[in-house]
Amino acid sequence: MQQYASQIHRCFRCGYCKFPTDYSSFNCPSYRRFRFDSYSTGGRLWLIYAWLKGEVEWSEHLADILYACTTCKNCTEQCPMKFAGDIVDWIVGARSDMVEKGKIPPRVARFFEAVHGYGNPLKLLRSDRDAWADGTKRYEPGDEYLFYVGCLGSYDENAQKMSKSLAELLNKAGVSFGILGSEEECCGNEIYMLGEMGLFQVLAEKNTQQFKELGVKKIVTLSPHAYNVMRNNYSAAGANFQVYHYTQLLSDLIKKNKIKLSQNKAKVTYQDPCFLGRYNKIYDEPRQILQSIPGIELIEMERNRQDAFCCGGGSGNFVMDLLAGSEDSPGRVRVREAYETGADTLAVACPSCLTIFTDAVKTEDLDEKLTVKGISQIVMESLSSK
Amino acid sequence: MSDIHEDLARIVGKNWVSSQKEERYLYGRDPGLMPPHEPEYVVMPKTTEEVQEIVKLANREKVPVVPKGAGLSLTGLVIPQRGGILLDMKRMDKILEVNDKAGYVIVEGGTTHATLKSHLMKHYPHLRHSMPDSPPIATIVANAVIHGQGRLTQQHGFNSDMVSGLEVVLGTGELCRIGSCAVSQYWFSKGPPMPDLTGLFLGWFGTTGVITKLGMKLYPCKKIRDAMMFLTDRADLVPDIMRKLGRTEMMEDIVSSFAPLPLRLKGNFNILIIITGDSEEEVEFKRKMAWDTLWEYFESRDGGFLSVPPDMKPALLAMPSKDTTRFADTSKGGGFEYSGPITPIEKYPEFIAKLEELASKYKLFYASSARVIDGGHSMMFSFSYTFNRADPDSMVRVKTALDEAAEFALEQGGVIWKPNIDEQKMVMERMDPNTLKLMMKLKELLDPNGIMNPGNWEAK
Ligand SMILES: Cc1cc2nc3c(=O)[nH]c(=O)nc-3n(C[C@H](O)[C@H](O)[C@H](O)COP(=O)(O)OP(=O)(O)OC[C@H]3O[C@@H](n4cnc5c(N)ncnc54)[C@H](O)[C@@H]3O)c2cc1C
Numbered sequence: 001m002q003q004y005a006s007q008i009h010r011c012f013r014c015g016y017c018k019f020p021t022d023y024s025s026f027n028c029p030s031y032r033r034f035r036f037d038s039y040s041t042g043g044r045l046w047l048i049y050a051w052l053k054g055e056v057e058w059s060e061h062l063a064d065i066l067y068a069c070t071t072c073k074n075c076t077e078q079c080p081m082k083f084a085g086d087i088v089d090w091i092v093g094a095r096s097d098m099v100e101k102g103k104i105p106p107r108v109a110r111f112f113e114a115v116h117g118y119g120n121p122l123k124l125l126r127s128d129r130d131a132w133a134d135g136t137k138r139y140e141p142g143d144e145y146l147f148y149v150g151c152l153g154s155y156d157e158n159a160q161k162m163s164k165s166l167a168e169l170l171n172k173a174g175v176s177f178g179i180l181g182s183e184e185e186c187c188g189n190e191i192y193m194l195g196e197m198g199l200f201q202v203l204a205e206k207n208t209q210q211f212k213e214l215g216v217k218k219i220v221t222l223s224p225h226a227y228n229v230m231r232n233n234y235s236a237a238g239a240n241f242q243v244y245h246y247t248q249l250l251s252d253l254i255k256k257n258k259i260k261l262s263q264n265k266a267k268v269t270y271q272d273p274c275f276l277g278r279y280n281k282i283y284d285e286p287r288q289i290l291q292s293i294p295g296i297e298l299i300e301m302e303r304n305r306q307d308a309f310c311c312g313g314g315s316g317n318f319v320m321d322l323l324a325g326s327e328d329s330p331g332r333v334r335v336r337e338a339y340e341t342g343a344d345t346l347a348v349a350c351p352s353c354l355t356i357f358t359d360a361v362k363t364e365d366l367d368e369k370l371t372v373k374g375i376s377q378i379v380m381e382s383l384s385s386k
Numbered sequence: 387m388s389d390i391h392e393d394l395a396r397i398v399g400k401n402w403v404s405s406q407k408e409e410r411y412l413y414g415r416d417p418g419l420m421p422p423h424e425p426e427y428v429v430m431p432k433t434t435e436e437v438q439e440i441v442k443l444a445n446r447e448k449v450p451v452v453p454k455g456a457g458l459s460l461t462g463l464v465i466p467q468r469g470g471i472l473l474d475m476k477r478m479d480k481i482l483e484v485n486d487k488a489g490y491v492i493v494e495g496g497t498t499h500a501t502l503k504s505h506l507m508k509h510y511p512h513l514r515h516s517m518p519d520s521p522p523i524a525t526i527v528a529n530a531v532i533h534g535q536g537r538l539t540q541q542h543g544f545n546s547d548m549v550s551g552l553e554v555v556l557g558t559g560e561l562c563r564i565g566s567c568a569v570s571q572y573w574f575s576k577g578p579p580m581p582d583l584t585g586l587f588l589g590w591f592g593t594t595g596v597i598t599k600l601g602m603k604l605y606p607c608k609k610i611r612d613a614m615m616f617l618t619d620r621a622d623l624v625p626d627i628m629r630k631l632g633r634t635e636m637m638e639d640i641v642s643s644f645a646p647l648p649l650r651l652k653g654n655f656n657i658l659i660i661i662t663g664d665s666e667e668e669v670e671f672k673r674k675m676a677w678d679t680l681w682e683y684f685e686s687r688d689g690g691f692l693s694v695p696p697d698m699k700p701a702l703l704a705m706p707s708k709d710t711t712r713f714a715d716t717s718k719g720g721g722f723e724y725s726g727p728i729t730p731i732e733k734y735p736e737f738i739a740k741l742e743e744l745a746s747k748y749k750l751f752y753a754s755s756a757r758v759i760d761g762g763h764s765m766m767f768s769f770s771y772t773f774n775r776a777d778p779d780s781m782v783r784v785k786t787a788l789d790e791a792a793e794f795a796l797e798q799g800g801v802i803w804k805p806n807i808d809e810q811k812m813v814m815e816r817m818d819p820n821t822l823k824l825m826m827k828l829k830e831l832l833d834p835n836g837i838m839n840p841g842n843w844e845a846k
């Protein structure tokens with residue numbers, strides 16, 4: 001990441017990164033929202049380079065532009081250049097420079113303060129972290145899985161439904177697992193993406209230490225964000241456990257017939273979360289789960305899998321919402337697209353997508369027509385009584 | 387906030403105008419090598435009426451207006467030489483009509499090639515347009531404005547030849563329709579049988595008006611496309627080879643490339659031939675035509691067909707070709723620029739010699755591709771050199787080489803394509819004086835206050 005300053009001039013500003021593979025629409029959420037070239041990947045990289053060269057001074061507007069990137073990695077997928085895989089690292093690198101210099105937008109600063117002070121970006125009490133859990137067992141050494149719930153799954157009213165249904169499903173399937181309850185700490189994915197490397201290190205080390213002390217070998221996460229960061233960014237903190245996203249586990253349990261499903265008639269479309277899809281190439285398991293439910297018709301949105309359009313919630317935007325406030329906000333664009341498929345349900349595998357889309361369907365007046373649900377909720381509703 | 391900013395915000399809405407440093411910085415430069423100059427305002431209109439209002443405001447305030455598509459012409463044509471209002475046209479991005487029977491499409495002034503390509507693939511898979519190899523964000527109007535060339539140029543001429551009508555906001559703010567659409571609801575002809583007035587706007591780089599709608603001819607999209615590659619190491623044979631292929635009237639596209647990499651092809655001229663057909667028989671027939679046409683070179687051992695491995699074909703057939711863009715990162719410097727004179731095909735050997743001479747003189751990495759235009763009446767020959775954005779010296783060297791290439795092209799009887807403001811002066815200096823006078827009179831008529839992309843096509 002430190003390399004970004006010596007590499008960032010390589011962006012040609014060709015704009016391939018604005019599109020999905022078939023060029024059907026704009027797929028960089030911040031460019032789609034604001035439409036000035038400054039909010040596209042290339043514009044952002046050129047402005048960072050200008051800032052490094054001293055041709056543009058820091059301003060709140062510059063920082064807003066930098067932080068309006070949801071780190072969705074569409075650009076990485078589409079950029080034709082050899083450095084494509086590094087683009088998001090460059091953006092994160094520039095953010096971390098801004099953080100070090102104390103020059104960040106107020107909303108980002110508040111996000112850091114909340115995580116630092118409360119262990120979650122919502123500024124809610126640590127002691128309430130397991131208010132949703134309703135008797136769900138605490139992790140004990142010897143349990144096969146640690147169910148890492150994450151901040152939204154713990155505190156957000158809608159996301160809690162995802163957590164509850166997952167805990168119930170795991171219990172029904174006889175999986176040995178436990179949660180950390182009020183001992184759970186923010187995973188740090190957003191902190192990393194927002195460039196607060198000091199705080200990220202503290203979180204990664206604290207979590208790793210705690211997992212080690214408890215003898216955790218396998219972790220299953222509700223959120224793709226936590227899955228991503230624990231799988232890909234915790235190694236420096238000495239992490240040596242296996243991490244699964246819950247859709248991987250559920251798909252496996254269904255295949256092994258440990259979860260039996262019955263008829264659930266619905267037309268469902270599915271949102272690939274960036275941190276599951278583009279970051280970790282998990283595209284099939286969530287679909288396999290949905291397709292294994294009798295009665296469910298899975299209809300794809302035009303932009304799917306590696307071309308999925310980000311909900312706009314990445315990089316802390318599920319809280320900060322730097323892309324909100326317009327019919328061009330990614331969440332609103334995406335629920336319209338979901339509705340146009342003819343689906344009655346928008347299935348999500350990520351609590352950030354859930355919160356963003358739940359708001360978006362209301363704003364778009366689609367809440368009567370399109371229900372947003374976590375895959376764990378859909379599976380729970382489809383359980384066979386036999 | 388200035389009055390002009392507020393007026394612009396009233397016209398387009400406050401979210402679609404910026405006079406902040408970041409936007410001014412970015413819209414004050416393109417990926418090429420011309421020196422930057424910032425606009426005072428960046429505006430994104432959505433409708434023709436908004437464009438009219440902006441141009442009227444600019445006339446009142448005597449402020450320049452510079453229309454911009456994707457800014458990928460690379461020669462600084464969208465750099466606001468005198469500041470003013472930069473019109474980012476890309477919010478005017480609709481496809482207004484596809485007339486399947488008459489074979490044309492009407493698009494707005496900022497619709498991208500990407501949008502049209504994906505729209506046709508989805509809704510009219512039997513139709514296509516002439517896609518250039520520029521990155522897909524390039525706009526259809528701007529490409530026609532600079533007389534671009536695309537995948538159908540070999541068969542049908544410059545992309546601007548395929549224009550079938552315009553709607554233009556003149557430099558005065560008046561609205562004008564050009565072509566059959568001026569008298570009919572159909573956009574099938576850009577002029578004939580009336581005077582062809584598109585010439586007042588195409589090639590003018592936005593100095594005579596802002597095009598808000600454009601009709602573009604569509605062509606059959608054959609079911610099968612295939613790529614053939616003919617190699618020769620003799621530059622002197624390339625003109626004949628390209629001409630003979632063009633005269634078969636059967637090839638979709640003919641492009642001769644020359645570059646020092648990949649090493650296995652070094653020293654060779656790689657002539658890419660794209661053929662299409664609705665059946666295997668049709669494709670096979672065209673394949674045979676290409677073979678028969680070039681058989682003599684095979685017999686004389688001057689060239690031969692390279693068997694193109696299947697995994698290479700998608701890249702060769704891709705529209706646009708991502709490889710063309712990738713060239714910018716060959717030396718990990720993020721930049722390339724090309725001078726692309728339009729010239730008779732017979733000049734190919736001289737141009738190749740110059741390409742290499744300049745590369746060695748200025749220590750540059752180079753490539754060239756020459757696309758046959760309109761069956762062989764001319765070609766676009768690119769002198770392409772990479773530079774490193776972090777190395778100002780490399781940028782100066784490329785710029786100097788390209789200046790020399792432009793001078794050379796003119797000496798050889800070529801005409802510079804999408805010339806930068808300095809090259810425009812070189813062209814105008816050589817131009818028949820009465821032609822130049824006519825150009826200037828027309829410009830003054832259409833833009834009496836000289837507010838439209840000033841600095842371009844300026845004789846004084
Ligand atoms: C890698 C690469 C490959 C390329 N390959 C090709 C190719 O194969 N064929 C080809 O033709 N070109 C090619 N180009 C050149 C160029 O990118 C294209 O011609 C492109 O279509 C230009 O469109 P743009 O939107 O970027 O134009 P811009 O640079 O934005 O504008 C070009 C001119 O049009 C004017 N203009 C823009 N919009 C309007 C309007 N609405 N009304 C009036 N004037 C307007 C501008 O003021 C400017 O003078 C290539 C470029 C690159 C970088």
Ligand code: SF4
Nearest residue numbers: 011014015017042079
């Ligand atoms: S990031 Fe890649 S695709 Fe995007 S503008 Fe830069 S070079 Fe082009």
Ligand code: SF4
Nearest residue numbers: 028069070072073075
């Ligand atoms: S990561 Fe996503 S939001 Fe950020 S620049 Fe790339 S495409 Fe745009």
